[in-house]
Amino acid sequence: MHELSLVNNLLNKLDAISKENNAKIVSIKIRVGALSHITPERLKEYLLISEKTKDVKIEIVRNEQIDENAQDIILESVELAEE
Numbered sequence: 219m220h221e222l223s224l225v226n227n228l229l230n231k232l233d234a235i236s237k238e239n240n241a242k243i244v245s246i247k248i249r250v251g252a253l254s255h256i257t258p259e260r261l262k263e264y265l266l267i268s269e270k271t272k273d274v275k276i277e278i279v280r281n282e283q284i285d286e287n288a289q290d291i292i293l294e295s296v297e298l299a300e301e
Contacts, residue, residue, distance in 0.1 A: 245275035
C-alpha cells in the first residue's frame with residue numbers, strides 16, 4: 219500500500235507540472251534513493267500502467283549512496299511539449 223501512495227504522489231506532482239505549464243509531459247527522469255521503499259523496477263511498472271504516463275519516456279536510476287536523500291524519490295527532470 220505504501221508503494222501506491224508513493225506512486226500517487228509522484229503522479230499528482232507530474233499532473234500539477236503539466237497543468238501549470240499547459241503542456242504535455244514527454245519524458246521524466248527519476249532518482250530512487252538507496253533506502254526508498256520501492257525499487258526502480260517496481261516504480262517503472264506502476265508508471266507504465268498509469269494512464270497519465272503511458273506515452274511518457276521514463277528513466278529511473280537508483281542512487282546507491284546513503285545520504286540525506288536515501289529514502290526519497292526525486293523527480294530530477296521533466297521534458298514538456300506544447301499541447
